[in-house]
Amino acid sequence: MAEIVLVGGGHAHALVLARWARGARPASRVTLVTPERSVPYTGMLPGYVAGHYPREALRIDLSRLCAAIGARLVEGRACGLDEGTETVRLEDGRLLPFDVLSLDIGIHGRTDALPGLREHGVGAKPLGPFSTAWDGFLRDVSQGGAAPEAAVIGGGVAGVELALAMAFRLRNERRAKVTLIERSERLLEGAHGRTRRRLAAALNLWSVRVLTGAAVEAVTERGVRLEGGGFVPASLTVAATGPVPYPWLETTGLTLEDGYVSVDGCLRALGQARIFAAGDCAHLTRSPREKAGVYAVREAPVLAVNLCRAVEGRRDLKPYRPQRNYMKLVSMGERRAVLERGLLSVSGGWAWRLKDEIDRRFVSSLTPPR
Missing domain, CATH: 3.50.50.60 (FAD/NAD(P)-binding domain)
Structure with a gap:
């Protein structure tokens, strides 16, 4: 049976798994490669630091998402891939074969950028x-x-x-x-x-x-x-x-833009039929955008469909059209936030409550029933 390998537990991949759990899952095996069985939701981090949320409230349980569709979860960190043999290499030396591959590994802060x-x-x-x-x-x-x-x-x-x-x-x-x-x-x-x-x-x-x-x-x-x-x-x-892309992407042979995987309008790596990328590790060549979680969220439905079609050998992939503007909600420490969209910039407790509702709903959407 064909195998879809998802490398990274970013928001796009978590949403893909949740979407497949609700139906329309691929007719193939699915493997998720991630260093951690659960990951925190970035949007609620300032609220957690401020004491508004316990750490558990941020938790996206990737193992439960995998279990909901019978997917395999491999704990490990990818460090390379071989297009010729269609394998992903992990830091511990394991090699995982794939028929279709998707990268959603995010970005990271360079701890070597500042001495000490x-x-x-x-x-x-x-x-x-x-x-x-x-x-x-x-x-x-x-x-x-x-x-x-x-x-x-x-x-x-x-x-x-x-x-x-x-x-x-x-x-x-x-x-x-x-x-x-x-x-x-x-x-x-x-x-x-x-x-x-x-x-x-x-x-x-x-x-x-x-x-x-x-x-x-x-x-x-x-x-x-x-x-x-x-x-x-x-x-x-x-x-x-400013976070930076993971350096191992430079060794993959994929087309990159400033270290990010260049993808076409269907989220495929340029020149690749069976390799995709989404979230912060991807560069949208047709409609370049800043790095923001909203794009990973909107990419997920398109990615879920295209991975299913790609593993079936279909060429009628669904295009992704990123929005030009989006609402930004910035926490202010206390239970207040600034809302910015276009030329609009307002703040208040109501903006924090709106952010809180959006964030809780998002985490809830990634919690499959037991």
Whole structure:
């Protein structure tokens, strides 16, 4: 029997499995390759950091999704593929054959981009290591083993959200201090002006120290050393700088764009009949878009259909047409959020409740009945 191999437990693949569980599943074996049996939902991460959600609320149970359709789950991390033999290579040396392959491995924070980060800090992505580091930090603070001081490197939306969430969570700790460090001269490059002002006001409200025009020299056990001699004390240092594609994709022979798998209008890797990619690891050649979870969500129904058709040898694949604009909801630490779409930028508790409802509904949709 033919085999579809899904490499990576990203949101697109999770939604594909959920869709197949509801019907229209492929007439083939299905294998999911993932380092973890469950993954956290990225959209709820700031709420988890702020204390609005327990860690369990973020959990997408990939093993249950696989069980719902009788798919095999292989715990492991892919590190290469061979087009000639149609096999995926795992870090432990195992080789998995495929007839149709789909990549949804996401992106990651480069722990080697900043000296000392790998040893003394953590990237905001992937979320598993970050959430473990955050839980450990909170435990140490509560037991008096660490000062309630955290540093976030990167002043984009992800960094600002994390800094606000941390400051809100630590609001009752004496001498708590969260510092946001950005290399350029202002935060939130590319954001709507009103969105930037609203989030700047929130940073001020929760006493987040903001350092712009500050280049990091190294991360140390005691904090962040800045170029020019400055030092930011921190028991926890998190890098929320721009994530990058996994380097092993460079060895695959697939056509890449800046390290991302170039796909056509049907989410197929360019020049490949049976290899697909979706989510943040894919580059949409016909309609390039920024990296955002909304695209992975919208790609999933198309990917689910096309994988079924490809394994049957059909050529009538379904096209994916990404939307031009989408609604952004940015958490503000407390139960408030900024909603931005196009020229509209508004904020309030109602926006957070809207985000909360959307996020909970999404996680619920990925929870098959027992």
